[in-house]
Amino acid sequence: MLRYSLKRLMSLILSLAVASLVIFLVIEVAPGDPASFMLGINAQPDTVAALRTELGLDVPKTQRYLTWVSNMLNGDFGTSYTYRTSVATMIADRMWVSLPLALYALVLSTLIAFPAGIYAAARRGKAGDMAVMGATQLGVAVPNFWFAMMMVLVFAINLRWFSAGGFVGWDKGLWAGLHSLTLPAISLALPQAAILARVMRSSLLDILGEDFMRTARAKGLSRRQALWRHGVRNAMIPVLTIIGLQFSFLLAGSIIIEQVFYLPGLGRLVFQAISSRDLIVVESVVMLLVFAVIVVNFIVDLTYAAVDPRLRSRT
């Protein structure tokens, strides 16, 4: 297990190095140089020159890459061109909204999807299965912003249980923070839960057809005992894969939901940075997201091994 983890860790570091190089090069090979790109075509030559010096574009590429990487390692992501503030602080502020939101949504979607998927698989072909499958079909088909709008209508405007948007901040307490993230988290979670429940169901159905499930029944386990003791854990691998992918998506892909609920999250930051051609912010956020995806994959790999002993011994 330790050996497996170390190997995964090695590959994590390697992936990060490659990713940083790719991001750096993509921005390098973009037509023109970053400075003139950021300032647009009508910029004065001396403004461009000034920005070039500010961005450090006058030093050789290799050196610039190394400085960029080492600065990032020290937590220095540079200064935003449009906002004139430290990118690290900007990202950190946004992360305090996006990360909890993503986790919240993920927990909700898992809490909905697992019971639904297991229930449907256990009652394959019966009314309960049909109902769950119908609901997930709807969940996959309906876009999350529609859920968001409906929920604002019902819970914020009619029932007044939640506010329609905005984020109160964590300094008001954990409960207040979570409360203001609840509607966005549910809107994000519903479509994800629908997908996850379907994956859980089909994966479990595959497992239920396996020989060892019959062996379990022959030992005297009831259908339900066999399902829980031998089925669920074996069905986890595809489910974990999807959870990993969903988390990466939730972290930055929630831009529409952030817009609907007026949340200061990462998605909106990237969107604003792209529209104002703030390459420094874009570059940093992209790097951060890549980092998050790779770390999530690393965690998923470790949980794979925790679930399936065959992966532990395969070096």
Added chain:
Amino acid sequence: MNLLTITDLNLSIHKSDILRDVSLTVGQGEIVAVTGESGSGKSMTALAVMQLLPDLSTSSGSIQLDGTELTAVSEADMCALRGSAVGMVFQEPMTALNPVKTIGDQVAETILIHKAMPPARAKERAREVLERVGLSADKFPLSRFPHELSGGQRQRVVIAMAIALRPKLLIADEPTTALDVTTQAQILDLLKGLVKEENMGLLMITHDLAVVSDMADRIVVMRRGEIVETGATKHLLAHMQHPYTKMLFAASGHLVNLPTPPEPTPLLKVQNAVRDYQLPRTSLFAKPGHYRAVNDVSFTLHRGERLGLVGESGCGKSTLTRAILGLEPLQGGQIHLDGAPVFSGHSPNLDVRRKMQVVFQDPFGSFNPRHRVDRLITEPFFLLDTPPKGIARKDAIAQALTAVGLHPDDAYKYIHEFSGGQRQRIAIARALIIRPELILFDEAVSALDVSVRAQILDLLAELCTAYDLTYLFISHDLSVVRTVTDRVMVMQAGEIVEQGVTESVFTNPQHPYTKSLIAAAPRLPDLTPTSKEPVQ
């Protein structure tokens, strides 16, 4: 009193009848073997006793286990009986165990689910029973996972789970069909020993008549859901009445007459062939290790000769086959067909490849279900520079299908319309259609029922006469190899340990491995009156 009494059991699934009026008994300490071909209902009989029948099945009749009417007990009560009063062992040990739980947990689960012992004692009992099935504590601690064990060892674990609570009845459904002969012999011995020691009843389901004759006290022969004959083994073997029983035994020991091979002129030459597989790196910077699947193999196959290749799973038979077909490169040595190398550069040598065809084991998996038979069997035409078109193509198809005993009109059907035996005929037609110089039969009759197998073997013998076939017949089934080959090679751990004229290798094996293989293979009892052909 009998331990298990099945009376007039009828079973239907989706309105099709699976079992009709099945009645049989198993006594304490008795081994009853239910035999028959696929679709005879033998496995369903076993599952009916366990009350683990597929959904949507309806049954009538009575199944009494030690005085309890199993068809009347509730599902909850049945759960209490399964594993404690009756244990079951299945066919496929590779998939019968949960891959994510240790063998100790899985054996102990049988005990814990019935709350028969406290957890600590259950662990001890698990250890004890694993010991009993031959998995010693030092080599096989309870913390082992199934993937760390071989097929035979896994089957021992499955048996341990089934007998952990000393059930009165053990049901074994084809327990050794997926195992090699030497492993099979050990597992059969183990089962026999258990029956004797624990005074269990054993209901054994198997299609292998040699195993049946060797193991059973009584035999039950089934066909299409009905029992056609039953009796004490010795008596039944000596006085079998039903024509189906006679046919089964005759087909199991079926012998064919091959035409005499022509004067030896070399066709396929394998010289010092070596095939290494790269193992995964143990660490990022270490050199990857190698696994030598085929080690310094040399042999010559002459034109018109029928050569056998036998060995147990993992011995390198299939790797050698792939190398001969030019599907994989060699790491040493050469393979020439008719003087030309089978593998050139990075791909099979097409000039040579069109002279070879192969017939695989699985008659169900080796055809594309979306193509019609005419397209399936003309696939080898892609190897030709000028494949026949129009009438010539039609003629070739008709000829190939007729040669294998099918009708030319079968060309327009899809593969699902054919039975396993017919599919194997189509596979042979596919191999024959470009008139190859050499055909490789890779376990080509292993998946077939005995009666169908006998027909396919007859077909091979006919084709040998009609087409002067040269073939390499790869199989783990010694009795089949014995009858359809002139010469045989025995392979062990990547090496050919013995080769020679088939009959003399079988009657007078030299290498200890060959001797152990032949000794382990279960033999049909000598039934002189039923043998159609005189022994060669």
